[in-house]
Amino acid sequence: MPDQKPKMSRETLLPLMAAHVMEHGLGGASLRPLAKAAGTSDRMLIYHFGNKEQLITDLLGYIAGVYSTGLKMALGDERPASRQQCFARVLAQGRQPTMQPFMVLWWEIVAGAARGLPGYKEAAEEMIAQQLVFLETLMPEGDPDPAGGARYLLTLLEGTLMLGTVGHARMARDGLLASDLSDA
């Protein structure tokens, strides 16, 4: 006896649609596939969200929220001893296989933000801000400039991740060897 009385609302629909978008992307996300993934009809999506633009905006906000809580839970107890270790840990986390669907989605969000699509920039901003918080709390204890260091590592991290997704992971790695992160 599946889903007796769905009682659908924005809150129950968003996670299901987020899962679909995480797998199939934002660009090609149209109402009918989204509705099918959420167990409804396009008719009801419009009913609940008004129009597609608002739906996407809400969905991006929801995904940003999920990402934020996910980052907080990934925060362990042990502090890295150096900036290099800190960077390596965060980079390794971003490259985990479970993170890959999200990374693919992430670049779509960046592209949407660059093009000015509604909701994209706000979501990207929040996710970057949360990632900065994550990095700041993970900076080594005796770091002379934890705030600046976290921003530096974040910049380097994003560049490294981008080069990785376009097939230049080796280039990013070689670049790190020429940075001040090589001598720990």
Add this chain to the structure above:
Amino acid sequence: MPDQKPKMSRETLLPLMAAHVMEHGLGGASLRPLAKAAGTSDRMLIYHFGNKEQLITDLLGYIAGVYSTGLKMALGDERPASRQQCFARVLAQGRQPTMQPFMVLWWEIVAGAARGLPGYKEAAEEMIAQQLVFLETLMPEGDPDPAGGARYLLTLLEGTLMLGTVGHARMARDGLLASDLSDA
């Protein structure tokens, strides 16, 4: 008397379509608007390129080529005196207003590469490779490790550009102050 005998071919169509894509994006690029921008019909685009996938692939290759030659022409005579100056110059160039439409397109290419769309990764790879060459020839003369330094600067550059497009330009700037690029 406009366009007497167009003699259309792949070579004459690609620059016109590239201009259209530079302005309106790759994601929403459909055959009929592309054809209109190129002064033809969708019918002829299919005739010349076979199908849309091949058209996009060829178009991305063409854009990558244009970008490469543009980089080569942007290469001046004077060498920067330090890595910091080198970085600042390349960053300033990437932020020129004329480069902005291309930057918007660039993130779409990255997103497409991340999703595995045909042609995207190849184009992104070539453009990154060309940018590396550009950076390598622009490294200061007495640099102890020009190859590694160029890769390092490229990684930092891409991260900086990305943070800028999602509204965190200040964060990237603050991060650079905490890097080894701050003391020139």
Add this chain to the structure above:
DNA sequence: ATCTTATTGTAGCGACTGCTACAAGGTGAA
């Protein structure tokens, strides 16, 4: 019981998607 309101299904609209069938013109070779 009646009235109101919230939720949902069915059917469809007009616009757009990539692509194709068919025919017509243009050009050059024989």
Add this chain to the structure above:
DNA sequence: TTCACCTTGTAGCAGTCGCTACAATAAGAT
């Protein structure tokens, strides 16, 4: 000329797009 081939226009197909009109049901308030 005749033939072949390259190029192009017209018309349209089946499918998808976001969205809506209309009606039916359900539930709660009075």
